[in-house]
Amino acid sequence: MNDRFDYFLSILSTIPDKPGCYQYYDEKGTIIYVGKAKNLRKRVSSYFQQESSNNKTRVLVKRIHEIKYIVVDTEEDALLLENNLIKQYRPRYNVLLKDDKTYPSIVIKKELFPRIFSTRNILKDGSRYFGPYASAYTAKLMLQLIKNIYTIRTCKYPLTPESIKAGKYQVCLDYHIKRCKGPCAGLQTVEEYDRNVAEIKEILKGNSSRISDLLLQEMQELAGKMRFEEAQALREKYDLIENFRSKSTVVTPTLHNIDVFSFDENDQSAFINFMHIGNGAIVQVHTLEYKKKLDEAKEELLALGIIEMRKRWDSSAREIIVPFLPDVSIERVTFTVPVNRGGDKKKLLELSMQNVKQYKVDRLKQMEKFNPEQRTTRILKMIQSELHLPVQPVHIECFDNSNIQGTTPVAACVVFKKAKPAKRDYRHFHIKTVTGPDDFASMTEVVRRRYTRLKKEKKSLPQLIIIDGGKGQLNVATEVLRELDLLDKITIVGLAKRLEELFFPGDPEPLVLDKNSETLRVIQHLRDEAHRFGITFHRHMRSKKQVLSELDAIHGIGPKTKELLLKKYKSVKRIREVSFKELCESVGKKKAEMLFKEWHKEEI
Numbered sequence: 001m002n003d004r005f006d007y008f009l010s011i012l013s014t015i016p017d018k019p020g021c022y023q024y025y026d027e028k029g030t031i032i033y034v035g036k037a038k039n040l041r042k043r044v045s046s047y048f049q050q051e052s053s054n055n056k057t058r059v060l061v062k063r064i065h066e067i068k069y070i071v072v073d074t075e076e077d078a079l080l081l082e083n084n085l086i087k088q089y090r091p092r093y094n095v096l097l098k099d100d101k102t103y104p105s106i107v108i109k110k111e112l113f114p115r116i117f118s119t120r121n122i123l124k125d126g127s128r129y130f131g132p133y134a135s136a137y138t139a140k141l142m143l144q145l146i147k148n149i150y151t152i153r154t155c156k157y158p159l160t161p162e163s164i165k166a167g168k169y170q171v172c173l174d175y176h177i178k179r180c181k182g183p184c185a186g187l188q189t190v191e192e193y194d195r196n197v198a199e200i201k202e203i204l205k206g207n208s209s210r211i212s213d214l215l216l217q218e219m220q221e222l223a224g225k226m227r228f229e230e231a232q233a234l235r236e237k238y239d240l241i242e243n244f245r246s247k248s249t250v251v252t253p254t255l256h257n258i259d260v261f262s263f264d265e266n267d268q269s270a271f272i273n274f275m276h277i278g279n280g281a282i283v284q285v286h287t288l289e290y291k292k293k294l295d296e297a298k299e300e301l302l303a304l305g306i307i308e309m310r311k312r313w314d315s316s317a318r319e320i321i322v323p324f325l326p327d328v329s330i331e332r333v334t335f336t337v338p339v340n341r342g343g344d345k346k347k348l349l350e351l352s353m354q355n356v357k358q359y360k361v362d363r364l365k366q367m368e369k370f371n372p373e374q375r376t377t378r379i380l381k382m383i384q385s386e387l388h389l390p391v392q393p394v395h396i397e398c399f400d401n402s403n404i405q406g407t408t409p410v411a412a413c414v415v416f417k418k419a420k421p422a423k424r425d426y427r428h429f430h431i432k433t434v435t436g437p438d439d440f441a442s443m444t445e446v447v448r449r450r451y452t453r454l455k456k457e458k459k460s461l462p463q464l465i466i467i468d469g470g471k472g473q474l475n476v477a478t479e480v481l482r483e484l485d486l487l488d489k490i491t492i493v494g495l496a497k498r499l500e501e502l503f504f505p506g507d508p509e510p511l512v513l514d515k516n517s518e519t520l521r522v523i524q525h526l527r528d529e530a531h532r533f534g535i536t537f538h539r540h541m542r543s544k545k546q547v548l549s550e551l552d553a554i555h556g557i558g559p560k561t562k563e564l565l566l567k568k569y570k571s572v573k574r575i576r577e578v579s580f581k582e583l584c585e586s587v588g589k590k591k592a593e594m595l596f597k598e599w600h601k602e603e604i
Helices: 002-010 042-049 055-063 075-088 134-149 161-165 190-204 209-224 228-244 297-312 344-370 372-389 437-456 471-483 518-552 558-569 572-577 580-587 591-601
Strands: 020-025 031-037 066-071 106-110 116-119 128-131 258-265 268-277 281-291 319-321 333-338 394-405 407-417 428-429 465-470 489-497
Touching: 002 344, 020 042, 031 055, 042 055, 042 066, 042 116, 055 190, 066 344, 066 518, 075 281, 106 134, 106 190, 128 190, 134 190, 134 228, 190 209, 209 228, 258 297, 258 344, 268 297, 268 344, 268 489, 281 344, 297 428, 319 344, 319 489, 319 591, 394 437, 394 518, 407 437, 407 518, 407 558, 428 437, 437 471, 437 558, 465 471, 465 518, 558 572, 558 580, 580 591
Parallel strands: 258 319, 319 333, 394 465, 465 489
Antiparallel strands: 020 031, 020 066, 106 116, 106 128, 258 268, 268 281, 394 407, 407 428
């Protein structure tokens, strides 16, 4: 039992803080529970942090042998996906719906002057479906938004050019209250109506920025003409569009019996995610990993994954969505590489890509948790590669100067070994040969003292030195290494404070690392540690200097007395608050009188 929970805890540490659905499997590999979560890590962790007071939940947890999850974009997507998975697998511990209703969608019918309405029935009649929506209320709000902005017919007349020309229909109440322009009676052109429908499609797809811009422009023009009531009406429409974008990426009702594959890899493995879309829902999701043996091409690896997954899940889909064409052909099957960024197939591919990338990250975290040396080696290799170093930087040192208006100048050197702080090796430096705030001269002194001593004592030298500063500090530190004949043994770089660019000696162009780079994070950690260590020491020295200066000003108080007082009372402020009698007991009457004469003349 403990081994099983230890295994679960290792999985929990890698689950992302993202919305999605989680599935619990029993020892036979059967899904026994499906749940949704706004934050997967928090929700799944809650089952294992403490014993539930609910007996059914305790039984469920005891029967869990495997945890899997699917990452989605929003909490609404998680709700929709949970509904589909429950209907598909009917897990033992889930509440099952008594009816089999699907979530509502909005349809634009394929007809002359298309009607637009909410429906739960997806028909393959060429109509365009949008959604699904998490509730009928949500779909109703979206339809109300559309009707507030556009005049769309609500009648069910089977309009044809002949029937309209023959005057077969008459306008209804909607025409008289200006909610319809009367296309049934030939009072609105097909071109005008279709322009409105095209804009409605963009809103339903979530691509409403152009519509918003037009409304905003018209609103500003009306406000400029002092027509504030009309401008306010447009403002309400504008706010509705901006605040209401609920197109789901999880389910696409018009797509049926389609496989979706995505691919990712690292040096050791290839990862392939599979999703099957059936009856307008995701019905299977699985990610597998291939251990690389040779330098296999990604097209070959994706082909292997497609054949394996389709056989394993008995898929007969005639269309397969892929990020690139695999090195395989399947009879009567079409491969599609989506290019339309706002298209439904592209969104499904992006969802699959999101899951395969998350799986790769999770696998890496799990392996590194059980083998910390693997993580260290990976990070050191990455630093070596991104900084173009001749060897792995097992030993890194970083320097930072600290002074405020030239007072008490000090410097700090922090040391990282195997990409982690080696705090026992940190060093402080009092600046001895520089007067005033001269960062260049201070850096020269500190670097010279540090590496002259390491050479003299024959201690190990770093493979990489980070100078917290720009080109000036880097240049003077480089000259010191050249004087000490160390420049060919140690790589030195300067970290610019403003844009966090890396400068190399003799290279005018900086190296800019990706903001999410682990190399940059290690360098930032070094820089922050050097800054913290230096500032702490600087504050300590300033405080000590202020205390000593105040006690030094009192004639007759020597070093031993100062040390005794500070050790007992900790600060000059507390010494001032001590009574004359207590001071006499501490340092004798004569010295107590000296202190009181300086600080409390009126009390003596």
